[in-house]
Amino acid sequence: MEVFYEWARLLYETTGINLPFIYDSYDRARMLDGFFMTIKLSVTCLFFSVIIGVIGAFLQNSPLKWTRRIVNVYIQLFRNTPPLVQLYFFYFAIGTLLPKVTNEYGGQEPLLGGFAWAVISLSCYAGAYNVEIFRSGIEAVPDSTIEAAEALGFSRFNIFKDITLPLAIRVSLPALNNNLVNLVKTTTLAYAIAVPEMLYEANQIWSDNVNVTEMMVFMLLVYFVLVGILVWGMNKWEKALKIPGFGA
């Protein structure tokens, strides 16, 4: 590792390509923190958005008219407004309405910090898309399958859990894949409310070292690799779940 760090320093001294996040231990720590923050943010949001998607899709087929309506209003609201404004709305508008708590140093701090609001806002945003994705998957499940399950005495919830959802997931995986990639890219928005994720740390580094070009190219490459890993994993999962004769 030391050789690699020294190589980066040499690269800077000979060619002027400045990569402080390799040779400088402080910048390296910052960059790594940012990287893990992005991973943490992405994974948490992926988890909650899928949960929201599944619950929303279940409620959308509910026999109650108003349940369906509320879910639909939620979807339309979150799909047709900018995610950045949603983030600001949650963080600044709703965040200030919540009560303050006293932290261990005796100071006042908001009940939910930037990270929590970023998770809430981004999960709701991606969740709205996921509901629609799961709905289209559920609609693709043949009626006869559900009728057969009804005839076997399954309850509405059990039909959803054991029959509809496993089949629907297989149909909706490609679209879900697309949306999750979008979600990982949208986590950069957390930069705007000062969540120390990767873009934020990169910004700090380029402000200190004035190496905008190198940092930008590095950012693009890192996100390219991150998204690539996600797509690769999802494709593997898609293949593993495949049932012969079902779905395209």
Next chain:
Amino acid sequence: MRQTKQRVLPVMLSPVKRICEERFQLRAWHGLALATIALLASIPVLAQTDPTRASIFDVLVRWMPLLLEGFVFNIIISISAMGIGTIAGAALGLGQISLNKWVRKPAWLITQFFRNAPWLVLLFFAMFLLPFEIHIGSLTIPLPDWLKAMVGLSLPVMANVSEIVRGAVVSLPSGQWEAAESLAFSRTQTLWQIILPQCIKRMLPPWMNLYSILTMATVLASVVGVSEVMTLTGQALAAEGGRSDLLLPFYSFVLLLFFVYCYPIARWTVHMEKKFAVIN
């Protein structure tokens, strides 16, 4: 004649509808109802605020022209970025289906690269790496912030349009190509006279979807300091002395602006998707 009593067997019952077919749609009266609720809700707020401070409603009305101006600027950015992105993306998409390997592979790579990079990173990329003015001989062309933002936003649009074009061409049945070939059309003629005209219909819904996404992405320009609606909202809030009771109405107003603009587009897209749906 013996009257037989009709017995209803379970199989004769009409089937129970399992999936709700009527989709929820906003109608004009919904807007009216919302406005009424908003007005009613503002009454206690009006009563609560002490008389020395202007009421929330007054403040909002006072800043509304400025915010609307900012929003129009957002729309201008979105339309021009869409224009640039569509032209570049169409060229790139045609490159992706080229027979020449040296055109096809780079076009694919560029498309994937810009499609997989976050919009905000691309925007930063354009903001910081484009010069603030260009010298061509003795002529100096300044590049203002909003122009750079436009370029930065048109990059991901380009990549997405490229995929839309490629997807549409690939989705056409190969019989179209074979039929054209047997009628002695050249490849260029087939593409321009047979394939692309059919593709337009298929490309329109995803293209409009992309436009809606782009419009919502224009607020990202506020992060890099272009004075569009979000920046102006922040400035208006600062000018009012950072009153925390103003945050909710102001951000709601911005959300509402975008909703009012994007919802009809979304509805229209769904309508077109239904209209152009391919019946197999």
